[in-house]
Amino acid sequence: MIKAMDETVDPCDDFHEYACGRYLKENVIPEDKTSIGRFVTLDDEVRLKLRASLEEDVGPNDIKATIKAKDMYAACVNETLIENRRxxxxxxxxxxxxxxxxxxxxxxxxxxxxxxxxxxxxxxxxxxxxxxxxxxxxxxxxxxxxxxxxxxxxxxxxxxxxxxxxxxxxNGRNDTFVKAYEEWMVSFVMLMKETDDKTIEAKVRKDVGDVIDFDMEIAxxxxxxxxxxxxxxxxxxxxxxxxxxxxxxxxxxxxxxxxxxxxxxxxxxxxxxxxxxxxxxxxxxxxxxxxxxxxxxxxxxxxxxxxxxxxxxxVGIDFKEIKYRYNEVLFGSTLDKPRWELCTVFTADYLIKLPSSRLYLANNFNRESKKVALDMVHELKLSFAEMVKELDWMDDATKKVALDKLEAMRMIIGFEDFILEDAERLNKEYEELKINRGQMFESVVEGMYYLANNGLKKIGQLVTDENSGLSQALPPHQVNAAYDPSLNQMIFASGILQGLFFNKDFPKALNFGAIGVVIGHEMTHGFDDEGRLYDKDGNLFQWWSENVIKDFKKRAQCFINQYGNFTIPEINMNLNGINTQGENIADNGGLKQALSAYRNWAKRQDGRENGLPGLALSNEQLFFLSFAQIWCGKERPEQLIKRVRTLRHPNGRFRAFGTLQNCPDFSEAFNCKKGDKMNPENKCKLW
CATH class of the missing domain: 1.10.1380.10 (Neutral endopeptidase , domain2)
Known part of the structure; x- marks a missing residue:
């Protein structure tokens, strides 16, 4: 933690810089990446472990489904055969x-x-x-x-x-990124036609222009x-x-x-x-x-x-090179990712998710950690319930329904047991998928049909834990967490229950500040501007009174205005306060929940928790530092533009900055005066 900090910065002026300043100065974005940060680092570690598992020879512990994952990966990394087939x-x-x-x-x-x-x-x-x-x-x-x-x-x-x-x-045909799209399509067609004739290229360019115009009309x-x-x-x-x-x-x-x-x-x-x-x-x-x-x-x-x-x-390397030139403009990275990583992502994150997770989990998950994380979720649930009861803008009838929804909220911690324990079920889920190590292209096409059929065949079926698809949407090896309003269910993948986010032996202040806020974030999604529209059973249903809705929207507008006024200096663009409101509401609610849960835990210990050697910070200060440091990172300008234009999450700096600005307990912990940057007079509060 100390190595990431810049202790010369006043924490009341810019806490993100205080928490992450040295990390930002000393770390450079690798040529093949669009960003660096805590999530990226942990993701890299997981992918290396996945690679090792996928590259292992088929052994006695493999089942049919994991063999398919290994076969798919092997087909993908065999560039010589792919090139020969052109x-x-x-x-x-x-x-x-x-x-x-x-x-x-x-x-x-x-x-x-x-x-x-x-x-x-x-x-x-x-x-x-x-x-x-x-x-x-x-x-x-x-x-x-x-x-x-x-x-x-x-x-x-x-x-x-x-x-x-x-x-x-x-933005039209003159947009830099759209121009790159046009050049990629022209180059792709010319490769397929196996010619560099300029007259033919002019005709191709006209046809490509018509396709892009059609694409813009659809957009x-x-x-x-x-x-x-x-x-x-x-x-x-x-x-x-x-x-x-x-x-x-x-x-x-x-x-x-x-x-x-x-x-x-x-x-x-x-x-x-x-x-x-x-x-x-x-x-x-x-x-x-x-x-x-x-x-x-x-x-x-x-x-x-x-x-x-x-x-x-x-397809062959020449097609790969023209796609890379497009990616260079769109994402800013100046080097393509190594082949093993591209194949790991395709196999484990797209086509054969759960068998890949089985391979990963066999060597990389501590069941005791799962129990500790589950205990934390229960602590967070209790703190959120107390927050709801104390709300002054929600009437008692709506509070009761909100508490019922919270009580009904289900969760998956780490992974569902069947992934490791029910080989028959896993084999059955993937039995229709045909993979051939010697035919990468055909195996991918088979995979596309398989994924489509897997979804379409559910029509008219009753929703069950087996077919709901939540673990497929977020497989256990991924470094992420999610909430599904239709299921009223949270999932915290094994991939995120490690590293700086969580360790069963860390001081509780650190765990509650990192994974605790992540847990609270997902829980709050059940009550953000979209999640609030669903009842405890996952049905789109209006369970709020009109006055409560009015108050909610007024408070949500505060977040829209606050985050919409944050300017990202690298690109001189403001965040989209509307698109990011759900994430911002969840971040703010999650931080408050996690702090309350930590305080409840600390009371039961009579305050007996050691701090960290070398850091003259109280446990609550460590809590806030742990939270801010999960957002240490930086992104290329192209990725920041994409974030502003299209993504739901603000960049890490403003996820830390905006949330802590709204937190009176943070200002109290660091003795920030009213009017300091981190302690503005007007604060947004919902949950």
């Missing part, structure tokens, strides 16, 4: 989707305009886990959380790769992140028959049945679905119908090749 598998893949018109008259291309049907191709690509144009997904019913429902959403993927590319595209009709926070607005339960009468240009029964072709489900006209964005669907169909067929086909095939699973890892 474009052959990609050509077969393109033709299986009907061909790619942008390639023109290359001998192997099969596209025929008179046979093109965008609805069929959109359904076919959806079966490959591609969410272009529109996204039919199977999800927990927001108003009946006991069952899975079909939901029709807007495009989750645009032609510019990344789930957050909308805000870049809205323009998608729903902004600010609007998406109103969950009630995006719940519209229609039968497919009603959908057909209201939006007639698509044969919906044919479309949905093609989507579900791989899971032997027949969709009928009386099926109720959630048409989340009817106006977007109308606008999309109008756009597609006025766009030339070849442009739509070029768009869908581009996404199917470049933003689908691990296909970018399945």
């Amino acid at each position: 474009m052959t598998p990609m050509r077969d893949y393109i033709n299986s989707l009907g061909g790619w018109p942008i390639l023109g008259n290359v001998s192997w291309s099969t596209w025929k305009e008179n046979e093109f049907d965008w609805q069929s191709l959109a359904a076919q690509t959806r079966r490959l886990s591609i969410f272009a144009l529109m996204s039919p997904i199977v999800d927990i019913d927001s108003k009946n959380s006991s069952v899975f429902i079909l939901k029709l959403e807007h495009a989750y993927q645009l032609g510019m790769p990344g789930s957050n590319s909308r805000e870049y595209l809205l 323009n009709i998608t729903i902004s992140k600010e609007e998406r926070r109103d969950r009630e607005r995006f719940y519209n339960k229609w039968t497919i028959e009603f959908l057909q009468k209201n939006i007639t240009e698509v044969d919906w029964l044919r479309y949905f049945n093609k989507v579900f072709e791989g899971v032997n489900v027949t969709i009928k006209k009386d099926l109720e679905i959630n048409v989340a964005v009817p106006q977007y669907i109308r606008n999309l169909i109008a756009l597609v119908n006025r766009t030339p067929k070849h442009v739509v086909a070029n768009y869908l095939l581009w996404i199917a090749m470049t933003d689908a699973g691990g296909l970018h890892l399945s």
